[in-house]
Amino acid sequence: MKVLVPVKRVLDYNIKARPKADGSGVELTGLKMSMNPFDEIAMEAAIRLKESGQATEIIAVSCGALTCQDTLRTALALGADRAVLVETEVELQPLAVAKLLKALVIREQPGLVICGKQAIDDDSNQTGQMLAALLGWAQATFASRIELGEGSASITREIDGGLETLSIRLPAVITTDLRLNEPRYATLPNIMKAKKKPLESVTPDTLEVDVRPRLTLIKVSEPPARQGGIKVKDVAQLLDKLKNEAKVI
Amino acid sequence: MTILVVAEHDNQHLKAATRHVLAAAQAIGGEVHVLVAGQGCSTVAEAARTLPGVTCVKLAQGEALASAGAENMTDLVLGLAREYTHLLGAASAIGKNWMPRLAAKLDVAQISDIIRVDSPDTFTRPIYAGSIWATVRSVDPIKVITVRTTAFQAVAETGGAARLELVTGMTDSGLSRRTDLRLNILSRPELEAARVVVSGGRGLGSAERYRELLEPLADKLNAALGASRAAVDLGYVPNDYQVGQTGKVVAPDLYIAVGISGAIQHLAGMKTSRVIVAINKDPDAPIFAVADYGLVGDLNQVVPELTAVL
Numbered sequence: 001m002k003v004l005v006p007v008k009r010v011l012d013y014n015i016k017a018r019p020k021a022d023g024s025g026v027e028l029t030g031l032k033m034s035m036n037p038f039d040e041i042a043m044e045a046a047i048r049l050k051e052s053g054q055a056t057e058i059i060a061v062s063c064g065a066l067t068c069q070d071t072l073r074t075a076l077a078l079g080a081d082r083a084v085l086v087e088t089e090v091e092l093q094p095l096a097v098a099k100l101l102k103a104l105v106i107r108e109q110p111g112l113v114i115c116g117k118q119a120i121d122d123d124s125n126q127t128g129q130m131l132a133a134l135l136g137w138a139q140a141t142f143a144s145r146i147e148l149g150e151g152s153a154s155i156t157r158e159i160d161g162g163l164e165t166l167s168i169r170l171p172a173v174i175t176t177d178l179r180l181n182e183p184r185y186a187t188l189p190n191i192m193k194a195k196k197k198p199l200e201s202v203t204p205d206t207l208e209v210d211v212r213p214r215l216t217l218i219k220v221s222e223p224p225a226r227q228g229g230i231k232v233k234d235v236a237q238l239l240d241k242l243k244n245e246a247k248v249i
Numbered sequence: 250m251t252i253l254v255v256a257e258h259d260n261q262h263l264k265a266a267t268r269h270v271l272a273a274a275q276a277i278g279g280e281v282h283v284l285v286a287g288q289g290c291s292t293v294a295e296a297a298r299t300l301p302g303v304t305c306v307k308l309a310q311g312e313a314l315a316s317a318g319a320e321n322m323t324d325l326v327l328g329l330a331r332e333y334t335h336l337l338g339a340a341s342a343i344g345k346n347w348m349p350r351l352a353a354k355l356d357v358a359q360i361s362d363i364i365r366v367d368s369p370d371t372f373t374r375p376i377y378a379g380s381i382w383a384t385v386r387s388v389d390p391i392k393v394i395t396v397r398t399t400a401f402q403a404v405a406e407t408g409g410a411a412r413l414e415l416v417t418g419m420t421d422s423g424l425s426r427r428t429d430l431r432l433n434i435l436s437r438p439e440l441e442a443a444r445v446v447v448s449g450g451r452g453l454g455s456a457e458r459y460r461e462l463l464e465p466l467a468d469k470l471n472a473a474l475g476a477s478r479a480a481v482d483l484g485y486v487p488n489d490y491q492v493g494q495t496g497k498v499v500a501p502d503l504y505i506a507v508g509i510s511g512a513i514q515h516l517a518g519m520k521t522s523r524v525i526v527a528i529n530k531d532p533d534a535p536i537f538a539v540a541d542y543g544l545v546g547d548l549n550q551v552v553p554e555l556t557a558v559l
């Protein structure tokens with residue numbers, strides 16, 4: 001079974017995002033970019049399936065500018081067998097990404113797509129669900145455990161209030177939550193080897209997908225800053241402040 | 250303009266989240282209907298009928314909807330969607346799961362986690378862990394939206410008298426079936442609804458210490474318990490205690506962060522709380538930058554002391 005893993009290139013999670021001065025977008029020039037952390041978890045899940053003999057091939061896909069090649073090289077170094085870049089300068093929204101992924105799924109016929117639950121830049125949490133919808137497949141979001149069976153999979157999901165386990169029909173789309181696994185790091189020899197692995201480029205046009213945005217960005221802004229308060233010297237003063245100043249207890 | 254609000258419930262109780270989503274619907278304006286979809290949930294529908302300003306409650310019941318699975322919820326709402334200009338749900342584990350699926354089936358964008366209604370087609374939402382707000386306009390004929398409940402003040406529970414309509418003809422896609430459900434038994438208020446939240450991080454050191462120190466404090470304050478990602482990953486508490494960018498968003502009157510450093514991903518889930526208290530031994534911990542009252546000290550001493558004087 002082939003496994004397709006979409007990986008997004010995002011601003012590194014350690015870096016605080018700031019709006020551009022004119023409010024037209026987010027300032028990314030010169031800042032460190034990384035693979036979306038949830039996609040690292042998705043890659044790790046795919047690699048473990050391959051190591052246990054349940055997956056035959058891992059295909060990493062990234063949609064965006066040419067620089068997404070870096071992210072794909074990371075995926076190849078981690079363990080993907082080959083990579084596909086869907087290259088475009090258009091600002092992609094989740095529905096457009098889902099349509100691009102659908103076109104690749106039709107071409108590649110994977111038995112499973114493992115996405116991250118959320119890209120930490122747009123915080124949309126949509127693409128996996130949208131892809132499943134467009135394919136008419138089952139979906140299991142926020143996965144913390146994956147067990148593959150014959151034609152079906154048992155997936156434990158993180159939900160409000162606890163955990164639920166679903167039995168879903170394959171092929172399916174799974175999205176990863178934080179507790180699914182702890183992703184490995186790429187080793188230097190594997191980074192070297194990754195340079196020789198196949199990385200193909202396609203475009204939305206060749207996939208015949210209309211990626212025009214449905215949402216127009218009017219502006220981005222910095223949220224009102226929260227005023228830091230004071231340091232209290234001891235528990236007695238804290239109690240006094242909470243009772244008499246903030247009046248919350 | 251008619252808006253459909255999809256109720257958040259557990260088949261028995263209408264959750265408060267619904268009343269926050271309704272507030273967002275009222276900010277958009279127009280007629281509002283509420284959909285109650287589930288199994289054995291007619292009491293939920295009755296509660297929904299009294300919500301102020303709601304003219305119609307649609308009740309869909311069936312085995313296929315018992316667990317609010319994404320495939321069946323989508324198929325159900327797809328059949329109703331064309332009557333509406335806006336479909337609104339909570340940005341909860343349930344809403345986040347199925348609403349994007351619905352949007353894709355309708356070939357429209359989904360707008361996640363809105364915190365402000367700028368106009369009926371323009372909304373503001375946080376991105377980059379809440380470091381930035383983005384204002385977006387939708388050109389789609391139907392707007393599918395999840396609402397950050399903490400950003401909208403709940404409407405009252407009563408005041409309305411909506412008519413009830415039954416929706417029939419549910420089908421089971423057969424794609425997915427729930428085989429197990431493990432809910433944490435809560436003896437205290439729900440995290441999202443609590444007036445006070447006591448939250449613990451890696452600084453607690455162990456699951457035992459988390460319980461020994463934070464449970465008595467939470468008991469005194471009738472508080473919900475929360476946690477940082479580190480505390481969840483380390484197994485101190487279950488996953489649904491996680492507050493933050495990729496966990497729950499809370500905005501209680503009082504949030505007490507104990508042994509939490511204040512990473513931006515954590516702040517994303519609590520920085521709109523009314524009053525924030527931080528207890529941390531590191532005077533430079535970033536949590537102090539958002540705390541109204543910071544107490545620098547060893548939590549092993551400070552927390553029992555605080556519990557004792559409350």
Ligand SMILES: Cc1cc2nc3c(=O)[nH]c(=O)nc-3n(C[C@H](O)[C@H](O)[C@H](O)COP(=O)(O)OP(=O)(O)OC[C@H]3O[C@@H](n4cnc5c(N)ncnc54)[C@H](O)[C@@H]3O)c2cc1C
Pocket residue numbers: 013037038120449450451452453476477478479480491492493494495496497507508509510511512513514515518528529530531534546547548549
């Ligand atoms: C993709 C992604 C998503 C994430 N999502 C979330 C999220 O939703 N929520 C979230 O919380 N995090 C999230 N994180 C993790 C986040 O970046 C931080 O790693 C995490 O919040 C740190 O948890 P912490 O504050 O408990 O631990 P630490 O950062 O290790 O802080 C522990 C604190 O305890 C203090 N301390 C230690 N001992 C004592 C003592 N005896 N007395 C007093 N103080 C003490 C220390 O001074 C320190 O400040 C995410 C990260 C990524 C990459």
Ligand SMILES: Nc1ncnc2c1ncn2[C@@H]1O[C@H](COP(=O)(O)O)[C@@H](O)[C@H]1O
Pocket residue numbers: 005006007008009036038039042061062063064092094097114115116117118119120122123124125126127128
């Ligand atoms: N441009 C992209 N290229 C590849 N994968 C993507 C892209 N955008 C989103 N994804 C995938 O979809 C997941 C959820 O993203 P989002 O819906 O934007 O929060 C990510 O974790 C990725 O797995």
